[in-house]
Amino acid sequence: MLAGLSELFWQERLWFPEGLGWADLEDRDGRVYAKARDLWVALPIAVLFLLIRQLFEKYVATPLASLLGLKETVRRRVAHNPALESYYCNTSKNPTQSSVEKLSKQTGWTERQVQRWFRRRRNQDRPNLLKKFCEASWRFAFYLLAFIGGLAALIDKPWLYDLEEMWKGFPTLTLLPSQYWYYMLELAFYTSLLFSVASDVKRKDFKEQIIHHVATILLISFSWCVNYIRAGTLIMFMHDSADYLLESAKMFNYARWKNACNYIFILFAAIFIVTRLIIFPFRIMYCTWVYPVTLYPPFFGYYFFNGLLMVLLCLHMFWAALIIRLAFRFLSSNSSVEDERSDRDETDESEEEEELKNGEIKKKNGAAQNGHATYNNNHSKTE
Known part of the structure; x- marks a missing residue:
């Protein structure tokens, strides 16, 4: 049964245009091509990333947080x-x-005490700023290095400047060592994020993040198997070009460097x-959706690949709406940028202000009665 499913899954008509197949990607004459079995290399690298992350957060991110105050x-x-x-x-x-x-009647506490207990209990479950800072630092470090590595791998490639070049000679596109490691490291990193999602800070767009990670892993894996290597490297490089800026803005936000955070954001x-x-959408997706059909008839892999790109585009629009709203709020009010996805701590400030006002009223009443303060017997002394 498993053999039958495997044969059905790897049918050439699902993965390649008509007339092409796996035989076209066999190594020959010194030319090396991407192979599906290579993807297993990403799993041990993902585990290694998890170990490196622990060391990074302890010995790099934590001292950096202290340095930034x-x-x-x-x-x-x-x-x-x-x-x-x-x-x-x-x-x-x-x-x-x-x-x-x-609950107030059940416990014998006042309603305010019950509300305060729930507020502080919720705060206990929220991740602290140091944990958020360390996570952002780790992602910043990877995205920055990935952006630099992607730039080094693509700077001398013609398809970086002429996107139609990404399909020249498809599918027999020779795999370069820089492309191999770019792919494996990116795939391993997103796999490690999926592994650690249960312990990472959960934000309001948690479900969208899961969809993004899964879509990215599928996109990287599929583009590798069918030798969409050039398109894949361009897509990864484009994403890395902005992500490290977001993570650095978060770091400065957690460290209360508001001006630096705002300008970077x-x-x-x-x-x-x-x-x-x-x-x-208008350049890369055009060259993956419109241009390929001028070279070969559409096939399942063509629709699957572009379908994943559409999922990413929908997520981009969702996050862009949040980003634009934050940017307009900052520009219109000159206030600091706050991540709306974050789960901020609740405080007792409103209660403290109310108690302060009550105290001032009592003082005024006391002064009006020759220094003798009046007491409200309807309030208990302690809460």
């Missing part, structure tokens, strides 16, 4: 309360007002829009 907020620990903890874990982390009233937004919403 990142100060971690000390969060208040909540008092252990079995009833509230059970509700928090099994029912909801954000109780309704009616639930707060019931605006630069990132400009590059992101140009590369992802202009060059990607």
